[in-house]
Amino acid sequence: MELHYETFGSGPPVIILHGLLGFSGNWLSIGKILAEWYTVYLPDLRNHGSSPHSEQMSYPVMAGDIEEFCLSRGLSSPCIIGHSMGGKAAMEFALTRPDMADRLIVLDIAPKAYAPVYKNVFPLLKNIEIDTIDRRAEAEARLKKEIPDKVLRMFLLKNLGREKDGSFRWKINIDGLAANYHNIWAGIQPGRVYSGPVLFVRGGMSDLIDEKDEGEIREYFPYAGIETVEGAGHWIHIDKPDTLIRLIHSFIADGEIS
Secondary structure, three states: OOOOEEEEEOOOEEEEEOOOOOOHHHHHHHHHHHOOOOEEEEEOOOOOOOOOOOOOOOHHHHHHHHHHHHHHOOOOOOEEEEEOHHHHHHHHHHHHOHHHOOEEEEEOOOOOOOOOOOOOHHHHHHOOOHHHOOOHHHHHHHHOOOOOOHHHHHHHHOOEEEOOOOOEEEOOOHHHHHHOHHHHOOOOOOOOOOOOOEEEEEEOOOOOOOOOHHHHHHHHOOOEEEEEEOOOOOOHHHHOHHHHHHHHHHHHHHOOOO
16 A cells, blocks of 8 residues: 655655554654754555555554555665554564564553544534534534543544645545454454564553563563653653654664663
8 A cells, every 4th residue: 555655854764654643744744854964765554644545454464555655666674653553553563573673662552452542523523513513613623521520522523635626535535443442452462572662651640561571572572772751641752752863863873762
C-alpha cells in the first residue's frame, strides 16, 4: 500500500508512526524540530489520514506497509519511532525485518495484548450525519454528551476533513477500523528477537507499561532501555514534548540517554 506522508529535513532517516485515530499531522511540530538533525518521514498508516482505506488491518499488514514505504524510497536502516498503535507496528516491523531497522523507539506501549478501549467511538462517529453539518463545532456538539472529555473530542474531530465544496468527510476508515479492532489491541507474536538498540519511553501518569512488562519486553528486545517521563500521560509528545525530543535525539545521535 502506498502511504501518504510528509517529509522534511536532512540527515539520517527517521520514520514516526502515529497511534490509533491519529495521523501524520499529530507529529508535525516534533518532526520539524527533529528535522534539524534528521530527514523525518511522517506517514499516515492505512485507514488513517490521507492514506488508502482497506478491509485488512493487523500489525503484520502494517509492518508490510512500512517495509514497502522504506523500499520505495530507498531508505536504508531508518530509525523507527512509534506511538501506541504505531509503536506496535514499529515493533512488528523490526522483528520481521531486523535488517531494515537501525534502531527503534517505542512510546507508551508494550508488546502485550490490551483490553480494548474506545470501542464505542466508532458508532458515535458514524452516527454523526456529516452531510447535515456546516461547521466542525456542530459535530463536536453532537459528541459532547457521549464524550464529555473535550481533549478527546477534539482529537477525534481532527479526523473530520473538509472538501473544497465545504462538505465534510471522515478521513479515517470507520468501518475498517471497527472490523479490525481486535487486531489493533492484540499482542505481538512471540518467538522472535530484535537485537538492535531499542528505547521504550513510558508516561509517568500512564499505566500502559508497568514493571511486570519489562521482562516480556526484553524477551523480544534484549537490549531495550526503558525510560519514564514524569508528568506525562499516554500522549507524551503532547504533555512533555521537550523532554521527548531530548530523549529521541540523545538515543539516535549517541545511543545513550542524557
